[in-house]
Amino acid sequence: MRCLLWAAGSHCHYRRGFRFYVALIGAGLLAAVLASASCGGGGTTPTWTNIVPATSPPAVAGPAVVYDSAVKGTILFGGYISTAGKLAAHNGSWEYDSKAASWADLKPVGSAPPAVARPPMVFDATLGKVLLRTESGPSASRVIGTWAYDPKAKTWTDLKPTGTSPPALLEVSMVYDSSKRRTLLFGGTGETMFAQVYAYDAKANAWTELKASGTAPSARRGWSMAYDQGGKKVILFGGWNEGEGFLNDTWAFDPASNNWANLKPVAAPPARYLASMAYDEALKRVVLYGGMTKHIQSLLGAQSYDFGQLGDTWTFDLGKKTWTSVESTVSPPARGMAGLVYDASTQKLVLFGGLGTDHTPFIAFST
Numbered sequence: 001m002r003c004l005l006w007a008a009g010s011h012c013h014y015r016r017g018f019r020f021y022v023a024l025i026g027a028g029l030l031a032a033v034l035a036s037a038s039c040g041g042g043g044t045t046p047t048w049t050n051i052v053p054a055t056s057p058p059a060v061a062g063p064a065v066v067y068d069s070a071v072k073g074t075i076l077f078g079g080y081i082s083t084a085g086k087l088a089a090h091n092g093s094w095e096y097d098s099k100a101a102s103w104a105d106l107k108p109v110g111s112a113p114p115a116v117a118r119p120p121m122v123f124d125a126t127l128g129k130v131l132l133r134t135e136s137g138p139s140a141s142r143v144i145g146t147w148a149y150d151p152k153a154k155t156w157t158d159l160k161p162t163g164t165s166p167p168a169l170l171e172v173s174m175v176y177d178s179s180k181r182r183t184l185l186f187g188g189t190g191e192t193m194f195a196q197v198y199a200y201d202a203k204a205n206a207w208t209e210l211k212a213s214g215t216a217p218s219a220r221r222g223w224s225m226a227y228d229q230g231g232k233k234v235i236l237f238g239g240w241n242e243g244e245g246f247l248n249d250t251w252a253f254d255p256a257s258n259n260w261a262n263l264k265p266v267a268a269p270p271a272r273y274l275a276s277m278a279y280d281e282a283l284k285r286v287v288l289y290g291g292m293t294k295h296i297q298s299l300l301g302a303q304s305y306d307f308g309q310l311g312d313t314w315t316f317d318l319g320k321k322t323w324t325s326v327e328s329t330v331s332p333p334a335r336g337m338a339g340l341v342y343d344a345s346t347q348k349l350v351l352f353g354g355l356g357t358d359h360t361p362f363i364a365f366s367t
Contacts (some may be wrong), residue, residue, distance in 0.1 A: 053101055053102050053103050054102065055102065055103050055104070055105070056103050057076060057092060057094045057103060057105075057352075057353075058081045058082075058090075058092070059081070059082065059353060060076075060079035060080060060081050060090075060352070060353040061079055061080045061087070061117070061335075061336075061337040061338075061353055061354055061355040062078075062079045062080050062117040062118035062337040062339075062353075062355075063076050063077065063078055063079030063117075063339045063352060063353050064076065064077045064078055064079070064118075064119045064120065064121035064132060064339065065077075065121070065339030065340070065341045065350065065352060066121045066122055066123050066130055066341055067123060067341050067342060067343050067344060067350075068095075068123050068130055068151055069123060069125070069344060070123075070128060070129075070151065070152070071095070071151045071152065072344075072345040073095045073096060073097050073098075073151070073345075074095065074096040074098070074341055074343055074350050075093070075094070075095055075106075075121075075123075075130050075149065075151065076092075076093070076094040076095070076096065076339065076352060077091070077092070077093050077094075077113070077119070077121060077130075077132060077149075078090060078091055078092070078113070078115065078116045078117060078119055078134075079117050079118075079339075079353060080117045080337075080355075088115075089115040089116050089117040090115045091112050091113055091114060091115040091116065092105070093105075093106040093107075093108050093112065093149070093156075094106060095151065096350060096352075098343045098345060098346040098348050098350065099345065099346055106151070106154055107154070108149070108154050108155060108156050109153070109154050109155050110155050110156070111156060111158070112156050113132060113134045113145060113147045113156055113158075114134055114145070116134045116135065118170070118171055118337065119132055119133060119134050119135075120132070120133050120172050120173055120174035120185065121133075121174065122174050122175060122176040122183055123176060124148075124176055124183050124200075124202050125176060125178065125181065126181045126182065126201075126202040126203060127148060127202035129148040129149055129150050129151075130148065130149040130151070131146070131147070131148055131174070131176075131183055131200070131202075132146070132147040132148075132149065132156075133145070133146055133147075133166075133172065133174060133185065134147060135168055135169070135170060144165065144166075144168055145158055146158075146159045146160070146161050146165075146200070146207075147159065159205055160205075161200065161205045161206050161207055162204075162205060162206045162207075163201075163204070163206030163207045163208050164198070164207055164208055164209050165198075165207045166185055166188070166196070166198045166207060166209075167188075167194075169187070169188025169189060169194060170188060170189055170221075171187075171188055171189050171221045171222060172185055172186065172187060172188035173185070173186045173187065173223065173225040173236075174186075175225060175226065175227040175234055176227060177199075177227060177234075177255045178227070178229060178232075179232045179255055179256065180199075180255055180256075181202075182199050182200060182201055182202070183199070183200040183202070184197060184198070184199055184200075184210075184227075184234065184253075184255065185197070185198040185199075185200065185207075186198075186225060186234070186236070186253075187219065187220065187221075187223070188221075189221040194219055195216045195217055195218065195219045195220075196209060196210075196212075197209070197210040197212050197253065197258075198210065210258055211258070212253070212258050212259065212260055213257070213258055213259045213260070214259040214260040214261060215260060215262065216260045217236060217249065217251045217260065217262075218241055218243075218244060218247075219241060220239035220240060220241040220244075220247060220273075221239060221240055221241065221273065222238075222239050222240050222273030222274040222292075223236055223237065223238055223239030223247075223273065224236070224237045224238055224239075224275045224276065224277035224288060224291070225237075225277060226277045226278050226279045226286050227279060228252075228279050228286055228318050229279055229281060230284045230318065230319075231252075231318040231319065232254075232255070232256065233252040233253060233254050233255070233318060234252065234253040234255070235250065235251070235252055235277075235279075235286050235316060235318065236250070236251040236252075236253070237249070237250050237251075237268075237269070237275070237277060237288060237316075238269075238271060238272050238273055238275060238291070239273045240273040240295060245271070246271035246272060246273060246293060247271055247273075248268045248269060248270060248271040248272070249262065249264075249268070250262075250263045250264070250265050250268055250316070250321075250323070251263060252318070263321050264321075265316075265321050265322055265323055266322070267322075267323060268323050269288060269312065269314045269323055269325070270293070270310070270312075271293070272290075272291030272292060272293055272310055272336075273291060273292055273295075273336075274291055274292050274296075274336040274337045275288055275289065275290050275291025275292075275310070275336065276288070276289045276290055276291070276338045276339065276340035276351060276354075277289070277340060278340045278341055278342050278349055279342060280315075280342055280349060281342055281344060281347070282347040283315065285315040285316060285317055286315065286316040286318070287313065287314070287315055287316075287340070287349060288313070288314040288315075288316065288323075289311075289312070289313050289314075289338070289340060289351060290309065290310050290311055290312070290334060290335050290336055290338060290354065291309070291310050291336050292307040292308050292309055292310070292336035292337075292355075293307075293308030293309075293310065294306070294307040294308035295307075307336060307355065309334040309335050309336050309354075309355065309356065310334050310336070311331055311332060311333060311334030311335070312325065312327075313325075313326040313327075313331070314326065332351070333356060334356070335353075335354030335355055335356050336354060336355050337353075337354050337355045338351050338352060338353050338354030338355075339351065339352045339353055339354075
């Protein structure tokens with residue numbers, strides 16, 4: 001029988017090596033074991049372990065995080081930090097080494113992208129670099145940029161792509177489509193909300209709007225998205241819009257056919273937005289963590305940070321179209337707007353930062 005093992009002390013006989021989930025919260029680091037094992041009693045027994053690196057980025061909400069397979073490290077950029085009791089976007093660049101459990105302040109050479117929060121970022125294997133999309137400035141005059149980061153040279157470059165670029169939108173999502181070797185950008189919100197899909201071709205340095213077929217998800221903000229490499233589809237979950245409120249629907253976008261499909265699983269996680277989601281290559285499942293159930297009217301200058309944060313963990317099996325709750329007796333404190341990424345070098349998921357539930361902007365969890 002196959003089961004998930006999070007606790008090192010479980011009465012199970014391992015068939016394969018451990019796979020670790022790692023979550024960084026503020027300056028702290030929480031690690032949990034998730035392994036494939038043969039268990040006599042079945043079920044799940046999660047256990048989280050707190051790890052505190054000697055050096056860490058500032059506590060942050062809404063950072064961009066991505067695993068860079070070229071340097072085998074997780075790159076973090078931007079997000080909201082707390083300055084004089086208020087939230088403000090910044091443009092810091094950091095790299096996390098899972099094997100050494102250490103952070104390094106990259107201090108890039110030359111120009112850097114503007115200070116932003118919740119920007120989309122991927123590792124574009126065609127480009128061989130980290131790809132970031134930024135928007136800054138007042139809503140009426142936002143400056144849109146597509147940037148590439150070279151971790152070996154420690155330089156950011158404004159690519160200034162051609163073609164039909166996505167409009168000025170916030171809270172967009174990007175994934176790298178390994179089947180067609182391109183970056184895909186979805187939706188976003190501006191004066192209204194959008195559900196369009198755009199593709200970035202690194203070789204041509206150009207954006208193109210894709211005319212997706214099928215019934216697309218309703219326009220929304222704060223959804224969760226990940227590229228399922230096993231099924232070669234983009235998975236979208238939840239979000240919020242004014243007409244429907246908080247959502248818990250599950251959709252798949254097929255890059256091969258350029259088609260949307262409503263998967264309509266029998267059961268699903270509770271409705272939420274600004275949750276963290278990534279594809280676990282070892283587990284071959286999409287993993288969803290946390291999120292919020294109350295809408296954020298304005299983060300900047302806010303005095304209360306109670307937005308109905310969640311601390312649950314779910315996995316999604318695309319082949320079976322099923323969600324599974326992974327319950328834990330000990331887990332990170334609830335949060336939304338955390339960065340989640342799969343670290344292929346150590347088969348770990350890295351979850352950093354987020355907005356906490358204790359009426360302070362961030363949680364620092366330590367043993």
